[in-house]
Amino acid sequence: MTDTSLLKDNNFFRFFSGQILSTFAFQMLSVGIGWQMYDLTGSALSLGLVGLAQFLPQLLLTLVVGHIADQYNRLTIILACRALMALTVLTLAIGNLYHQMTPHLIYGCAIALGISRSFEMPALQALVPNLVPSNRLASAMALMASAREAMVIAGPAIGGFIYLLGPDVLYASSTLCFVLSGLFLYRLHYNHTVKAKAPVTLTYLLGGLTYIRRNPVVMGSISLDMFAVLLGGATALLPIVAKDILETGPWGLGILRSAPALGAVVMSIYLARRPLKRNVGKIMLRAVAIFGVATIVFGLSTNLYLSVFALFMLGMADMISVVIRSTLVQLETPDEMRGRVSAANSIFIGSSNQLGEFESGATAALFGTVPAIVIGGVGTLVVVGIWTFIFPSLAQRDTMEAHITNKANTSTK
Incomplete structure (x- = not known):
């Protein structure tokens, strides 16, 4: 049996599809934010600050997000993060539609995306072993990586073409992908084991x-x-x-x-x-x-x-x-x-x-x-x-x- 047969498992297929849509949405989004920020400011430093705005929350929240992912329902965390991502990108779409886009709005949305990804990533990585047997985890990781890299290639290219129709169209498309991603994951069957809450100590x-x-x-x-x-x-x-x-x-x-x-x-x-x-x-x-x-x-x-x-x-x-x-x-x-x-x-x-x-x-x-x-x-x-x-x-x-x-x-x- 080839290991791509993992996709025949409805539960894993939902997770896989949700991840493809989310990665695709984020890759399209990165093109739109980068191009529009440079269009607004003409500054390479501004582009770097957008990346920094997304990275700093991950750095500052490391200890907290790991604790949350270990103590609470991981699927619920991911769904909440997808909802925040969709609302954030929808804000960008509305800002463009009503001609209210500013660098500060982009920075604020970048921070919101960074926060949501900070909470989502540990929960996602920790969830995968709960969905597939341990002897097939390597295949699942390779399959997920394959899809992710494919979206890294396709997302920016397609996002660039959609941007020609207007940044609001690109952001609306990205929002739709985040929403669909959440719907796939909402139907995921995941039995969360209720754990005794550990004391929140530095150790x-x-x-x-x-x-x-x-x-x-x-x-x-x-x-x-x-x-x-x-x-x-x-x-x-x-x-x-x-x-x-x-x-x-x-x-x-x-x-x-x-x-x-x-x-x-x-x-x-x-x-x-x-x-x-x-x-x-x-x-x-x-x-x-x-x-x-x-x-x-x-x-x-x-x-x-x-x-x-x-x-x-x-x-x-x-x-x-x-x-x-x-x-x-x-x-x-x-x-x-x-x-x-x-x-x-x-x-x-x-x-x-x-x-x-x-x-x-x-x-x-x-x-x-x-x-x-x-x-x-x-x-x-x-x-x-x-x-x-x-x-x-x-x-x-x-x-x-x-x-x-x-x-x-x-x-x-």
């Missing part, structure tokens, strides 16, 4: 970070992925590479931007049909090493086709790492802690993306674009070598479910 709130630090497999996989993205963030420099090195136009930049996502889609489809069964630790380390090598090749390339191929391989390698990390984190974490651990994991990954862009820009300013990219790729390879020695339990990890199996065997003795 409890920090439980996710503490658990990650004490679990070498979780800590190793999260930190390896984080440093790979932090050091190998070559995509932040794509506009410079396209214009100054490859001497291509906007169309070439578009191809370069889509290449990693296309590679990720291809690999995620493959992993959904043929999930990894053995040597997952070594495969993850090798995938990150390939990510580093692909980054170096991209940095040294002066040919558009070679650059696209390097980015395609980079996306494929990154997807392997993402699927293994996501699956290991969920399987290694007890259900009562998944919200807090997922919240902490989101900060690790979100921070690496933001800091990775800053690191690439700062290094490029100091040493030049090509040296910056190559240094990042070499740094990624160095991290792989170091992590192999300081996290031997990750390097030696055989199957995704090893920890659970061992616990089960121990409990029967």
Whole structure:
């Protein structure tokens, strides 16, 4: 049975469809907000502040949202967040319809979106293991990743065309997708287990970070992925590479931007049909090493086709790492802690993306674009070598479910 048969499960299909619609809505929305903010202000800094406005709530609310996801009905949390997203985007649509759009309104809506995503992400990640068997979690993660990357490619492109009809039409379309997403999830069958409310202490709130630090497999996989993205963030420099090195136009930049996502889609489809069964630790380390090598090749390339191929391989390698990390984190974490651990994991990954862009820009300013990219790729390879020695339990990890199996065997003795 192929693992895409997960979609034949009505419950998982509802969840899957809801996530596709939500991701598609957000990707369309990002095009509209970015374009309109720049149209209103003509300031690149304003664009950066929009991203910061969405990221800061996630950073500031990390401890709170993890606690909420562990103590309350995760599906209810997600539905409430989808409702807030729909209302926020509807506000943008009405603002455009009545010609009341201002940068301050966009910033306010960006903050509201950041708050809703802060609460939604830990609940979403913690909910997935409650919907599929543990031995099919890796396939579910790959399938979800495949859909997400496909929407990353399709969403901005379709959103750009819809924007030609007017920003109010784009925001209305995004609102509709968020509403439909909520309706799919509303029909989801999820049995929430009522837990005894834990006292809200600092120790409890920090439980996710503490658990990650004490679990070498979780800590190793999260930190390896984080440093790979932090050091190998070559995509932040794509506009410079396209214009100054490859001497291509906007169309070439578009191809370069889509290449990693296309590679990720291809690999995620493959992993959904043929999930990894053995040597997952070594495969993850090798995938990150390939990510580093692909980054170096991209940095040294002066040919558009070679650059696209390097980015395609980079996306494929990154997807392997993402699927293994996501699956290991969920399987290694007890259900009562998944919200807090997922919240902490989101900060690790979100921070690496933001800091990775800053690191690439700062290094490029100091040493030049090509040296910056190559240094990042070499740094990624160095991290792989170091992590192999300081996290031997990750390097030696055989199957995704090893920890659970061992616990089960121990409990029967």
